[in-house]
Amino acid sequence: MRCPECGMDYPETKTICIPCGVNITNGEKLSTTVTILPADENTEEDARERRRPVKILSSLWTFVTMLIPGILWPPILIVCILLIPLAAFVVHLGMVMFFLGLPFAGIMVCGLSVAIYWQAVAWMQTGQWMLLQNALVEYNTMQWFFFMIATLIPYGGFLAYMVYVVHPQMPK
Numbered sequence: 506m507r508c509p510e511c512g513m514d515y516p517e518t519k520t521i522c523i524p525c526g527v528n529i530t531n532g533e534k535l536s537t538t539v540t541i542l543p544a545d546e547n548t549e550e551d552a553r554e555r556r557r558p559v560k561i562l563s564s565l566w567t568f569v570t571m572l573i574p575g576i577l578w579p580p581i582l583i584v585c586i587l588l589i590p591l592a593a594f595v596v597h598l599g600m601v602m603f604f605l606g607l608p609f610a611g612i613m614v615c616g617l618s619v620a621i622y623w624q625a626v627a628w629m630q631t632g633q634w635m636l637l638q639n640a641l642v643e644y645n646t647m648q649w650f651f652f653m654i655a656t657l658i659p660y661g662g663f664l665a666y667m668v669y670v671v672h673p674q675m676p677k
């Protein structure tokens with residue numbers, strides 16, 4: 506069989522002359538069509554934009570669970586949620602005793618409140634029923650930092666409130 510373009514002789518089994526790109530059985534020129542589909546960049550961008558807030562939320566959640574893993578354990582979470590108002594009530598009681606002329610007993614009761622609260626924070630921070638003293642030994646710098654912030658905000662705030670707001674209004 507002969508190629509109609511270049512005249513090259515081919516065996517009967519051959520159907521295409523590759524250099525010419527011709528079907529030698531019928532003389533048809535072969536062609537290849539390449540269609541480049543437009544990349545849908547906007548859709549890609551939009552999808553990424555939509556995923557971003559979810560990504561921020563999930564990494565925030567990862568950070569929170571690393572800082573206070575107790576949030577993932579319902580028994581610890583429930584007990585700690587119940588202990589916080591108890592600690593608040595006890596510290597209030599201690600402050601009242603202190604200002605009503607029982608300073609020593611008042612300080613002791615406030616100390617009890619701090620102990621209750623610290624234990625709750627330690628359970629939340631370790632995610633297990635670990636005693637406060639053992640938790641404090643195992644804390645790393647970041648956990649210590651969180652522990653101090655978690656103590657200073659409620660107790661510092663409450664102490665300032667009692668000293669600057671409640672105490673001046675008390676009858677002398």
Ligand SMILES: [Zn+2]
Nearest residue numbers: 508511522525
């Ligand atoms: Zn040819």
